[in-house]
Each structure stands twice: as C-alpha cells, then as structure tokens.
Amino acid sequence: MPSRIPDISKVRQLIPPLSAELHKGQAGRVGVVGGSEDYTGAPYFSAISAMKLGADLCHVFCEPGAGTVIKSYSPELIVHPYMRTSNTSYSSVSEVVSRVSASFSRLHVLVVGPGLSRDSAMQESAKEIILKARKHNMPIVIDADGLFVVQNHPEIVQDYNKAVLTPNVMEFKRLCERMNINTHEHDQDALAAQLSKALGGVTIVQKGRVDLITNGQEGKQIFYHYENFVFLFYRCETEGGLRRVGGQGDILSGTLGTFLAWGRLYEEGVWEHGNGVDPKDITMLAAWGACSLTRDSSRRAFQKYRRAMLTSHMLDEIGVSYEKLVGGK
Template sequence: MWMHWGNRRFFRIYCPDLIVHPVLDCPDAVDKILPWLERLHVIVFGPGLGRDPKIIETATNLLKLCLSAKKPIVIDADGLFILNDNIDLIYGHSNVILTPNAIEFRRLFGEDINVTRHKISLLGDGIVILEKGLNDKIYISQTNEIYIMPSGGSGRRCGGQGDLLSGSLATFLYWSLQSNQPNPVYLAACASSYFIKRLNYASFQKLGRSTVASDMINEIYTVFRNDFES
C-alpha cells in the first residue's frame, strides 16, 4: 500500500487511483497517521514532501516512529534533506534504502573518499544506498562494497522518474521480504534500478525526446512481463 500526505484535492483530481490522506500539516498529524501504520507494508519518505519547517518536523517525527516500529523504508528527495543533519537517525536499522542522486549523495556523505567510506560504514548492514546516475551505484555499508549497475535509463531522464524508482523499490523490497530472500534491500535495489532503466529504454524507443514519466508507467506491464515474469 502506498500513501501520500499532502494536498488531497490536487492529487485526487490529477490521479484518482491514489489513496491520499491530507493530514501531514495538522498539529496532531503523527497521532492521526499512527493507526494506519500497521496496514502499510513499506513506507516511502520524500517525494512531494517539500521543505516547510513544520512539515519537515512532522515528517522527522514520523520517520522516527516508523524506524522504531521496524517498518521497511525508502527515503528519497526531501526525505534525504531530513537526513543531511540527522544521518544518525537511521544508524543500526534494517530494511532501509536511500536513493540520492550525485549531489544529494555528496551532501550526505561528503566528497572525500575516506570520509564517505567512514560515514557509510556507520549505517549498519541493513541499509543500502542506491545512488542514481547514468550508471546507478549500490553501496553496501558494512563491507564498503560498491556495485555498478549497467548504464541506461537516461535516453531522456524524465521528471518523476525518481518517484517511479521509489515506488518500485518499495514493491520489490516488500516482495523480497515476503519471500525471505537474503539481503532483501540489496536485491530490491538491483531489481528496481534495472526495471526503471528498462522502462525508460522502452519508452524512449517509441517516443524519443517527448518521453515523460507517464509514458514509462504505460510500459510497466510489458517490461515486467518480459524481463521478470518470463
């Protein structure tokens, strides 16, 4: 299940398929959200969150609550902004995936390779970093291993492509956990990186430079069937 807390009217008009609960800006937002958490399989933090101080404060408290409840979590976009000065929030937790682009990665872990390795090593073995780029990179915190994924996904990099990555990560993470796969966060990161690049490639072959994120969504059925189910 996926939920977004924001402007309900806007999102319901734009996409009636979404379940939207507009409570993130309420003073008692965390208390209102708490009863729903048990029903949620994976929580995605960040896309569309914004940086209003009150929203950030509420989202930070909600993140702490989800971590204490041991919920699987994907953190992207403005969710990563929360971690810039609070990376220790996720230390030692399991089933957490971070999805920074190159700039967000440097903000989180610095530019000096030794500092970067040290900061990543502190995360713990249940956390994976998927750095987005022409070649996505997957960082395994405990071993300092870096896996370079095949290039692609940038025939035309669409606005919203990162959101598709976050959503697919949540889905693959849940499936990996349900099927008791070893290292589910790593498996989910590999599968989602590959999947989104394949969606982009399939869309770009048809529409070229006019490709947008919704065109990638239209390719989900075919790409998933051909690359995963077959």
Template sequence: MFQQNSFSKIIPLLDKTRHKGQNGKIASIGGSFEYTGAPYYAAISSLKGGGDLAYIYCTKSAAIPIKSYSPECIVYPYLLEDGEEQQLENSINKLLSSTQIMHSLVIGPGLGRGQITSKILEELFKQNNSIKILDADALWHISQKQNKLIKIIQEKSNQFILTPNAMEIKRLLEYFDIEYFKPDYDSINVLNDQDVNYKQIGIDNGYPGLMAELSRKLNNVIIVSKGQNDIITNGKVGYAVYIEGSKKRCGGQGDILSGLIGLYSYWSQDQKVDKIDGCILGSVVTRKAAKMASNKEHYSLTTPKIIDHIGDALYSFVSDQ
C-alpha cells in the same frame, strides 16, 4: 506455472489464492502546495510494478490535485504546512495510526522543506517500523545539521533505504565531513557478472568505496546512488546496474525508482531475501521501462510514458511455462 530468472526469489507468482494487499501496501509520504506530481508518480509506480494498494499522505492543499490524477491511489491529507503547528499532535497521531499497516513508506517525493515537516519525520522515524525509502526532500531534511533524524537512522538502519542523486550525496557527505568526488564508472572493479543487467563490484576504493563509507557512517544502511550506473551498497557488498535506460532525463524518473524500491524491498523482505536484491530489481525495472518508452517516444518522452511500460518491463523477467 511461472518460471522466473535471476529475480525468481523476489517476484511473487500470479496466484488467484492471494488476497488483496498481500502483494504490497505501499505509502508515498509527500505532496505539498508546490509539488503534487512526485508523490503520485511514486505511488502509481508501486501499483504498476505489481503492488496491490497505494496510499499517498500529503497536505490539504495537495490532496485535491492528487485525487484528480487517478482514482487508484488512496489519498489522506494528514501532512501539515508551516503555520499549522496547532494541529501537529493530531496530525502525527493520524499518520502513525494509519501507516501501521503499510509494508513500506516512500518518504520525500514532493514533501517540502518546512520546519514542521522535520518534526513529523522525527516521530515517524521513531515510531513506525515499516521499511522506509528516503528520497528527495527527506534526504534534504536528514542532511541538515542539528537534526535528530540521522541518529534514528543509525539506530534503525535495517529499516531504511536511501536513494540519493549527486547533489543529495554531496549534502550527506558534507554532513559527515567526507570529501565528494565524481564517479568514474569506467574504472569500477567488477567482481562477478551476476546478470547482464547488474554486476557485483568492489567497494574498497573509488566512487563505490565512497558510497560504502557513507553507508557505514549510517550503520550499513542501503544506499542506491543514482547516476549513469546506479551504485547500490550496504557498506559490505556493492552492485552496479548497467542496463541502459533512457537518454532523455525527464523529471520524475527518480520518483518511479523510489516507488518500485518501496515495493520490491518489501517483496524481498517477505521472501526472506536481502532487501538489496529488491533495490537491484527496482533499478533494473525502472531503466528497462525507461528504455522501452524512449524507443517509442524519443524526444517526446515524459514520465507517464515510462510508467506505462513498468508492467512490461517487470514481466520480461517472468516467462510462462
């Protein structure tokens, strides 16, 4: 029997009676001519983090490169690029039909910013009821003026989780005419030390208060603000993840985080636990894996090395008795 520490309500047991897919069917929606690595990092991280099946929905120009990275991800070239508008209805129908079985969708890594993509996102947001993690270019699309995506997020906020970096936060705040200021992590008001890795924090003022205000503008959507400490809030409660990650900021670590949050938010929902707990677990595992890889690779650290340590990072929260 496995004894699990503070994340025991989320992490499923390794049980031979479970069937394929029960531990998570996660889709990464992104991948374009310019960007093929990001959606792969998100998808493979969900597998290394304990998921069973990983799917990638990308453009035709990205499909062959992504397929060549690994045989472990199922790749569908259902996304379109500008100039392929005549295929829009067929593409949307394929995407909606195929993603119905997914437990969560990680939308944005390598997605691109074409106008046709916004139309696809609008239908996906409206008609798909899976958990949806928005990262990278998906956050760019929703922050553009005169788009219909924000309204859908507000109406279905319990289905969405946003994982913005500093620049993406600035765009979202600008959309709502809220002034941005830099976080002062030293002044964060700690309310309760739940764990050595994360702490409950006040969200009445300071940077956590700014993130809580943004969350409330989006009808209490969960926001995972990436930074020196990841600040996680749904506008009602807030947490800061304090565990140290890597000192080298190689590209792709945000894709790992979004993939793991896609998986762990599903685990939380499956166990009838608040999805914010899955976001905390995703942040902690990402940082712990990065620290393990950094201790070994130092200046040579790259994202694939971090991905190699995700399993050990997760398993460190599970002890065999």
C-alpha cells in the same frame, strides 16, 4: 570495472505468485509520505508506480492542498491529507504523526520524501514519522526532500539496516559532506559504501549513469575491494533513456517500495517458496531489481518519444519492463 550484478533468479524469487490463494493486500501495501501544495506529481508518480509494478494497495499521506489534486490523478490511490505545513496552526506535528502512524498496521513499507517540500513542519513531521516507522521495524525508502531530513538529522536512520536512501548526484554529495566523507579522497565506486558505513549499514542507492547499490557490509559473492575495505556492491548497468525529466526518481522510489514489500512478505512466508533467499540479502536484491526495471522503463519510453518523452510515458512501460526482468512470472 567488470559488471557486478546479483543472481537475478533470486530477485525473481521475491515476487509473489499470481494465485487465487492470495487475497487483497498480500501482494504488498505501500505508504508514500509526501505531497505538498507545490509538489503533487512526485507522490503520484511514486505511488502509481508501486501499484503498476504489482502492489495491491498504496496510501499517500500528503498536505491538504495536494490531496484533492492527487485524488484527481487516479482513483486507484488511497489519499490521506494528514500532513500540515508551518502555515497551518490547527494541527501539531505530534497530531500529524499520530494520524499517519495509525495506518502503519496496514502497510508493509514506507516511502518518505516525494514532493515533501522543505517546509519546516513537513520536514519535522517526516522526521518523526521515520522514527515511528523504525519502532515498527518497517522498511523505509527515503528519497527527494526526505533526504534533506536525513542530511539535517542523520541519527534518524543511523544503524537501521531497513532504511534505503536513494540520492542523486547532488544529494549524495551533501550527505557525504554531512558525514564528513571527503569525496576527493576515495575511489568513486567506494564512496557509497563509505557513506553506508558512516550511517551504520543503511542501504545506499547512488543514482547516476550507473546505479551503485551497497549496504557497506562484507560481501560473500559479489564484492568490491578498495584498499583494505571489502564490501557488498551491485552495479545496475541496465540501459536507460537519455531524457532527464523530473519524476523518474519518484518512479524508482515507488517500484523499490513494492520490491521491499514483497521482500517482507517473502520473509513472513505469505506464499510457499523454497527459502532460497537469505533475509539479509533481500534489501540489496530489491534495490537492484527496482533500479533495473526503472532504467528499462526509461529506455522504452525514450525509444518511443525521444525528446518529447515525459516521466508519465514511463508508467506505460513498467509492465513490459517487469515481464523482461522476471521472464513472465
């Protein structure tokens, strides 16, 4: 199948300029909901990646057992230990949601799932936080254990076109099964669009050897035709590394969070630009940009460390990969 990529100049247009005219926060404020006692690395990778790409501020909403640990990883992150597990009796789900959502006015985008765990109270809190974010019309990236929430409660993202799901192979399969999509009856490249349509137009980033990105909507320029089904469809074929270690998906969720924050600021006209990007295209462009940058960061880290490569090595490559993607902007 021929390569199908967006106009990269439009991806670049979403990026705020480095300008003395902008003040702190006007290059993006990202929130990450996740982080449990057993999983502290995932929210850190997501949050610090958002900042290394260029977000000004990143807030992490996690369980107390993870809070001190994440704070020790980096003083750059603002850590709120508001989340609670089912073993904690002194804070209800409604109290957790109230505390987290009180920060929504300070955020441009929410990333839900890194290190969340399958704990029932953490899952229920995440579900209600997603619903609350919808009411604020906030872009939401859902990854990792956040996708387990969606699998059990698909209605929380149904018809919300500002939601982006980033499933790996197994997560994608489970979501398709939940939405009664037979993965053996459809062309592999069309499955993501079928899932998107079943969920009412959410953007799907199907991670794999090639990242497939679609919102299931009819495309004007770059589209895929399957039977009588025509839909907007990007393939990210940027070369990645050959190591598969935990945390690389968290880097994608964080960089995608920053790109979506930039997209929201672009729509709001925070800096002067030529309005060259249609608002309805922003999410797809942001997703492709984040996928390309993450894959290139993996490639660069793998070239240096080979089998010794760790996800933390990718963090050092984000800046260089950014320069390659945007041409030094």
